[in-house]
Amino acid sequence: MTYTATMDVSKAAPLLTISEAAEFFHVHANTLRRWSDVGLLVSYRISSRGDRRLFREDLMRFLTDYNAYRENPQ
Numbered sequence: 001m002t003y004t005a006t007m008d009v010s011k012a013a014p015l016l017t018i019s020e021a022a023e024f025f026h027v028h029a030n031t032l033r034r035w036s037d038v039g040l041l042v043s044y045r046i047s048s049r050g051d052r053r054l055f056r057e058d059l060m061r062f063l064t065d066y067n068a069y070r071e072n073p074q
Contacts, residue, residue, distance in 0.1 A: 015053040015054065016049075017053060036052060041054070041062050
């Protein structure tokens with residue numbers, strides 16, 4: 001049986017699991033869930049279980065915004 005892709009996965013932005021993103025940030029997975037729940041970090045729910053996935057670009061944007069805030073708090 002063969003499967004056909006509906007999008008070019010070589011050009012798709014990689015999605016990270018909560019565990020992978022937590023390792024990237026060096027924080028606990030529950031911290032990322034909390035940040036997502038309050039709207040600090042964008043996550044996407046997949047599957048019927050509601051697993052969260054995060055785009056690497058969103059993580060980098062979060063870091064950039066956080067660093068800008070730390071340098072210039074208002």
